[in-house]
Amino acid sequence: MNPKQPLLPSTVPSYNVPIEDKHVDSVVHPKEVLRQMSWGIFQVAYSEPVHQLSLGGFRQRIRDLSYSAPSAGRLLLEIFRTARTPVAVHLLAAVLLIIAPAFSLYLSATILGIVEESVMTRRITEVHVNLLQVLVFMWLFVAITSTLSTRIMADTRLALSGHLRAHFLPQLVDGRSSLPEEYTFDTEVPGSKFFHEIVTRLLRFLTVVAEVGVLVMIISRREFHETRLLAFFAVMLPAVMLFKPQSGFGGAGFVFWTANPDYYYLAALYKLAFSQKYRPTLARDGMCAFIAQEYERVSRGLECLNVETLTIQCGVKVQWYWDLTHNLILDYPLVVCALLIPWSDPLSSLVTMVLVQHAVMTLRQSVELLRADRSSDTFVEVVGQAERLYEAIALDTEVHHGTDRYPDPTLSREEGMKISFRNVSFRYGEDGPGAVDSVSCDIQAGSLALVVGVNGSGKSSLLSLIPGIRQPSKGQVLIDDRPLADYDVASLRAAMACVSQDEDMYPLSLRANMLMGAEHNAAEVLERAAQMGCATRLIERFPSQWDTVLDPTPVSSQCIHNFGYGRISDLAWAELDAHGPKVGQTAVSGGEKQRLAATRMFARLLHLKERVRLIVCDEATGALDSRAERDILKQVKAMRVGRTVIVVTHRFRELVGEADVILVMKEGRLVQQGTHAELMLDERGEYAEMYNAQADSGL
Numbered sequence: 001m002n003p004k005q006p007l008l009p010s011t012v013p014s015y016n017v018p019i020e021d022k023h024v025d026s027v028v029h030p031k032e033v034l035r036q037m038s039w040g041i042f043q044v045a046y047s048e049p050v051h052q053l054s055l056g057g058f059r060q061r062i063r064d065l066s067y068s069a070p071s072a073g074r075l076l077l078e079i080f081r082t083a084r085t086p087v088a089v090h091l092l093a094a095v096l097l098i099i100a101p102a103f104s105l106y107l108s109a110t111i112l113g114i115v116e117e118s119v120m121t122r123r124i125t126e127v128h129v130n131l132l133q134v135l136v137f138m139w140l141f142v143a144i145t146s147t148l149s150t151r152i153m154a155d156t157r158l159a160l161s162g163h164l165r166a167h168f169l170p171q172l173v174d175g176r177s178s179l180p181e182e183y184t185f186d187t188e189v190p191g192s193k194f195f196h197e198i199v200t201r202l203l204r205f206l207t208v209v210a211e212v213g214v215l216v217m218i219i220s221r222r223e224f225h226e227t228r229l230l231a232f233f234a235v236m237l238p239a240v241m242l243f244k245p246q247s248g249f250g251g252a253g254f255v256f257w258t259a260n261p262d263y264y265y266l267a268a269l270y271k272l273a274f275s276q277k278y279r280p281t282l283a284r285d286g287m288c289a290f291i292a293q294e295y296e297r298v299s300r301g302l303e304c305l306n307v308e309t310l311t312i313q314c315g316v317k318v319q320w321y322w323d324l325t326h327n328l329i330l331d332y333p334l335v336v337c338a339l340l341i342p343w344s345d346p347l348s349s350l351v352t353m354v355l356v357q358h359a360v361m362t363l364r365q366s367v368e369l370l371r372a373d374r375s376s377d378t379f380v381e382v383v384g385q386a387e388r389l390y391e392a393i394a395l396d397t398e399v400h401h402g403t404d405r406y407p408d409p410t411l412s413r414e415e416g417m418k419i420s421f422r423n424v425s426f427r428y429g430e431d432g433p434g435a436v437d438s439v440s441c442d443i444q445a446g447s448l449a450l451v452v453g454v455n456g457s458g459k460s461s462l463l464s465l466i467p468g469i470r471q472p473s474k475g476q477v478l479i480d481d482r483p484l485a486d487y488d489v490a491s492l493r494a495a496m497a498c499v500s501q502d503e504d505m506y507p508l509s510l511r512a513n514m515l516m517g518a519e520h521n522a523a524e525v526l527e528r529a530a531q532m533g534c535a536t537r538l539i540e541r542f543p544s545q546w547d548t549v550l551d552p553t554p555v556s557s558q559c560i561h562n563f564g565y566g567r568i569s570d571l572a573w574a575e576l577d578a579h580g581p582k583v584g585q586t587a588v589s590g591g592e593k594q595r596l597a598a599t600r601m602f603a604r605l606l607h608l609k610e611r612v613r614l615i616v617c618d619e620a621t622g623a624l625d626s627r628a629e630r631d632i633l634k635q636v637k638a639m640r641v642g643r644t645v646i647v648v649t650h651r652f653r654e655l656v657g658e659a660d661v662i663l664v665m666k667e668g669r670l671v672q673q674g675t676h677a678e679l680m681l682d683e684r685g686e687y688a689e690m691y692n693a694q695a696d697s698g699l
């Protein structure tokens, strides 16, 4: 399957989906073969995996496996050390599950053997009866063991996930602003999928091996004809199941296209008839009847009218001989066995037939599971997941930091943090757009700096370099005249209180958001911070007030559906509703969100007190009404003593009088800097234009 080809949603009627005439790439995945077929007016293309039996492919896989093996071994060992008991119990249950079906097959063969012998000799001894009883009890025991083992495996898997989360989380959380996409573990428990897939695949493979082994043992004891028959089934069944091309649900993904112009015309008519965009005009011009007539006329000639994409998928045909072989081996094994009756003893044939039926049922189930594995990641890919986890753990933070704690007693000043940019450039990614271009300036300790510029001029990008979230691609950022990279990043960030324009609350209670672990004077800090952030009334409005979680994380493990535990009763659901965690979201407007973000920043300031030497407000009040914006900025200014303050805002007129320096950004460059009076001298300059535009619009 060419991954670039879109897979159309199967529930959408095909006449509703005008798609371009797409030609299927001749470059296909090496493990797949492209097939095409006609379906009505459509051409359908889909890919199927090819069973690579080539020596080269095999060698490559061995090479890949041996490459990933050390990490995989290390991870398996680490998982075992992290949760010895769940892992040991899980593995024990897995071993029992491997043995159970093969043992059950062996028991049924033994029981049938005893029955056969008794009927042949027309004599059933007490020994036979006792043996039969023991065997039946053993059978029962196997059934119970299998059920229990399945449940134990499910339980231990959950327990193991908990252990692994707790074990790997501290290793994966560091100062990075984000992990690359391939290393995110927000939906995946690190190591869990790896462990589970390895165990399950080995379990399924060994189950089939054990079943085939027992079958071979049984075969070797039967009559010659029957031996051949059983051997035939033992080989053919896995072969048919593994290699037969699949159709219908679970089959290959597909693309379809047509060169039939009527199809596209029909699609256009359909869109015209139902799109809100065109209907008023159609009605106004009296064209509705025409559309209906045309649709009827064209659709009569098109057989695609009743064809849905789903039907196409089911119609992906498998050659007839595969279907026939599949039916004979899997669905009608008794028919094949019956063919042997003329050549063997009828009783013996009967016993063989029962055995074959049982063996087919058992093997079929196991091979189906094995086949299901093959449609997902390959074993080599699963083993490679260990590599990915260790790479994520070993990832370095984007910015390299030193060990010197901030503030530096020899350089830092009481007035606040001094920030200097020396020819600083920054771009997003190696080939990404240049956001900051050769900026050089000083923001003196204790000053109020205003950063202005049109959208996209690089203001936020420049400020993101100060807490060391991003690394300049060129130049240097100095903090108190010393390279930022010399400082220990945690102590540096503890000296900053930043708030940006689109800041979300963490999925924790508002209290936790504001305090983030700080317990000292909590109530006082919260009350004061809410006042400063203009959020007191807002928080009082929430039913749970400070305990409100605005966007709670859904707790997916509140119930386990269809996972070995069957249906969940209505009563149980009601209990969960009554006592379970409430996961509803609380909607807040953009302005309310900014009030809460400002409150969080003030809470940080109140808590960390004089440790904070820099305040950065990056368009943090853009969505607020003008009164709230004025109040919040007033509070920020009131916190200036002993701190440098940087404010980015598009409505800057009220602040210009107090600003010690105004930095004017344009297309990533710092085009002007100075006080308001100095900048206004250049009447045609960027700053004067922006200022006058604001004055004209009354902002």
Ligand SMILES: Nc1ncnc2c1ncn2[C@@H]1O[C@H](COP(=O)(O)OP(=O)(O)OP(=O)(O)O)[C@@H](O)[C@H]1O
Pocket (backbone or CB within 6 Å): 428, 432, 433, 434, 435, 453, 454, 455, 456, 457, 458, 459, 460, 461, 462, 619
């Ligand atoms: N995460 C990102 N990835 C790639 N490009 C980005 C990213 N963030 C910003 N940019 C680009 O960098 C340039 C500068 O953006 P930046 O957000 O720094 O400007 P700004 O002056 O703060 O804009 P605004 O006033 O709209 O907030 C823009 O061209 C923007 O498209």
